[in-house]
Amino acid sequence: MKEAVRVGRHTEPQPDLQELLARTARGDQEAFAAVYDRVAGAVLGLVRSVVRDHAQSEEVAQEVLLDIWRTAPRYRPEKAPAMAWVMTLAHRRAVDRVRSAQASAAREHKAALLDRTPEFDEVSEQVETRLEREQVRRCLCALTEVQRQSVTLAYYRGLTYSEVAELLALPLGTVKTRLRDGLIRLRDCLGVSA
Structure with missing residues (x-):
């Protein structure tokens, strides 16, 4: 059009x-x-x-x-x-x-x-953090030696399961089992629900 x-x-x-x-x-x-x-x-x-x-x-x-x-x-x-x-x-x-x-x-x-938002009270935050660390230390002490070593190497030093197995001269499957059992015991000790 x-x-x-x-x-x-x-x-x-x-x-x-x-x-x-x-x-x-x-x-x-x-x-x-x-x-x-x-x-x-x-x-x-x-x-x-x-x-x-x-x-x-x-x-x-x-x-x-x-x-x-x-x-x-x-x-x-x-x-x-x-x-x-x-x-x-x-x-x-x-x-x-x-x-x-x-x-x-x-x-x-x-x-x-x-x-x-008000800033966090730094003193109470530091006290909470310190108490949590103490509880984790107590729970780590309740683990067997191999569980404690495995958890410490894997989660605090950041090593892979294979590196932990090599360092502890254990089979990989054994390390995985000990880590799993150690983490379950830590969870129960810390009162964390699954």
């Missing part, structure tokens, strides 16, 4: 938006300029109704118009009228901006709350 534009005494047919998008998809800058002129106002109006902030609305509208230029080859006239496609792009971009702004505000709010 062609739109008519009056030039002097003559009326010249103007290409419709769908045709302009097809030409834009082929890289026709003049066609894109015509698309821009036809849809910029409607795009900005829709974006403003969603975003509400005028400066951000203008920014989002420009992004939408760039999207039209970049994604014109993906427009399929059989799926939607040209203006509906443009307005869908605008609505999606506007909603994305609002969601992004809300997520940013939520992160800032969370950060502000964390800044207000």
